Amino acid sequence: MKNVVITGSTRGLGLEMAKEFLRAGCNVTLSGSKPESFERAKDQITEYKDRFIYIPCNVRNREEIRNLWNKSVEKWGNVDIWINNAGQNCPREYLWDTPEEYMDAVVDTNIKGVIYGSKIAAENMLKQGHGQIWNMEGLGSNDMIIEQTILYGTSKRALTYFTRGLAKELKDSPVKAGRLSPGMMLTEFITKSPTGEVSSVTRDDKFKKIFNILGEKPETVAKFFVPRILNNTKQDAHIVWLTNMKSAVKFMMAPFRKRDLL
Template sequence: MENNNNNNTSSSKIGRRFEGKVAVITASTQGIGFSIAHRLGLEGASVVISSRRQRNVDEAVEKLKAQGIDVLGLVCHVSNQQQRRNLIQQTVQKYGKIDVVVSNAAANPSVDAILDSQESALDKLWEINVKTSILLLQDASPYLTKGSSIVFISSISAYQPPSGMAMYGVTKTALLGLTKALATEMAPHTRVNCVAPGTVPTHFASFITDNDTIRDSILGKTPLKRLGTTDDMAAATAFLASDDASYITGETIVVAGGMSARL
């Protein structure tokens, strides 16, 4: 299991904004998803984490429990209808409600140009990055509490899809529109917002961050002169999901060290 960059947030340094709340986070046993679960858990939430692999689930559950976090871990490939429904059903069976949903699952099966992409790759990109976010909320919506919060995890690539990840970027652009559309549909009882991470060294982004030339190019375009951390993304997500953002819906926060200022 990867090192989840700076996953050492101390509970003494943060509040307890999620005391008594239940948060479901998809693709949450590594990287950004794990850090989000960790942060929400430190702030008092009961967190429901998931991954395609049982081993990853077990390892992540052990780490979170060691921090005193109440956690339920389940295997869930978001494109599997039964596993997706089981994720929601098991959550409701144990906790009786859902206060927060963070849709973090994503795939990038191809580095081909858009017009060179195979249909199977296009199908997977749309299914994992967009369609399953909608289907998950269809399953979860009957159990969302008044004042609940949805957060989609998009990407800085949503604003300017990069070469080699262009179609991935396009699907992340779709999440920006989905955020606005659902914010209207789900108001006033549920808020819907989005976080667009910049470049963060995780297993998912390793083909970018492990390349010195690409990494240096990104740093050169980043006013804060560093890459992001998973904790940076977790902090922004926790803010949007919390009552501190109770008058914010339909918005996207770009967490990219100032890169968006140059787009």
């Protein structure tokens, strides 16, 4: 039985991964910066009430991340798997039109939050003698540049470099670092702006057409990720949902497969 901590796990892919780990028999610490999100989510996992806890955590705050580790160890005894999933998006705007508070939020959450989480997990896993750290990639991780998304993309590109570097630094240790690449998913990152309004991309016919071909529901991606995480033995592992081959097949099948995800 593995003990798993997932940041940003009260909704979206984080929550779906938590469900899959619970179904696999793991103990799970869910976390998020808004307790009300957990209140909405907990009804979906009540059957596993003895195998999960919720710890409030804003990954922009190092002490809250440290508390997340400490409370998890206090409950489960150790942490086998730590997933830095929490992320921050921003309005789809050109850089010069983007409010400055989003610049701080994206960098502090997507870059510094992952660095803090990885540091705290790594230093403690080295002490306990085992563990795996997984960081969540996203748009920009593969160097693809899409206008009006460059702030978010920059943060995800930095995350990829950081995680590969961390894996090199951990290469002679019992602790492993790896990346998760979920592709295009139907979550609030796509459908809503950071302020909760309907996202402008939902009115972009070109984007909708591509998304309905390549996009996927988070529960499908979670079912793909979790068994591979649990079975991983490699350093610098990269688990990719939307591979080039899979993308090509989806485009070939698009004329015969009607999808209305977005």
